[in-house]
Amino acid sequence: MERMFEAGTLSVKDVIDKIDTKKFLLLSQLSHRNFPWRHAKITTLFNSLMKDYPIGSFLFWKVEGENIQKYQFYEFVREYHETKNFSGPKANVGREQEITAILDGRQRLTSLYVGLKGSYADKLPRRHRANTAAYPKRKLYLDLVAPSKNAGFLRQYDFQLLMKEEYDKSTNNGHHWFEVGRIIDMPDPKLVSDDLAKQNIPASSHQFASEALFKLQEVIHRKEPISYWKVH
Helix, strand or coil: CCCCEEEEEECHHHHHHHHHCCCEEEEHHHHCCCCCCCHHHHHHHHHHHHCCCCCCEEEEEEECHHHHHHCCEECCCCEEECCCCCCCCECCCCCCCCEEEEEECHHHHHHHHHHHHCEEECCCCCCCCCCHHHCCCEEEEEECCCCCCCCCCCCCCCEEEECHHHHHHHHCCCCCEEEHHHHHHCCCHHHHHHHHHHCCCCHHHHHHHHHHHHHHHHHHHHCCCEEEEEEC
16 A cells, blocks of 8 residues: 655644643554653753754654554653653553554654653762662753853753752752743743743843743744654
């Protein structure tokens, strides 16, 4: 049977919704590979989105009918843990469903999902691997006070994966962190305005904070940076 290819684009919010509702799944032979992206690659991905840089194309496969029963599919990992969650749980899919399997782009989509809806836990330096406390949970944050001090070709905004202790310490040391996943619940720019008005941001940072948060809302909800080819 001749294969058909469909080209299209999606917003990041569209993709997150499709992962949440199990419409985007992973193939078994691909899903057990470790999720190796470290902090710098995840924050660089979000910086690329904020600066309107391309993040590469994606390859999807529309799976229907009897083909669904020929493969084992897996959900995306949401709460990543270095020693446990290399992939999400097995997906329960029925023959009557239509799903999209991700053939290329798994790490990028997982990074977006973990950053916007989940958490990331990797081992602290000089801690024993058997110590469960060596793997604190981290959330993705954006500093609304100023750009990154380590600004480079792709590093303008200061995204960081922070554990609670780091968040508490740096908040009282010249930073104002916004939990990036909160932007998912701000589909309307007016909600961004309302949120900014409630935050205690230094007056000298008001303009930067406004520009950064409105830009984040735009790239997650209104732009369509996910460029894909879908095989039928």
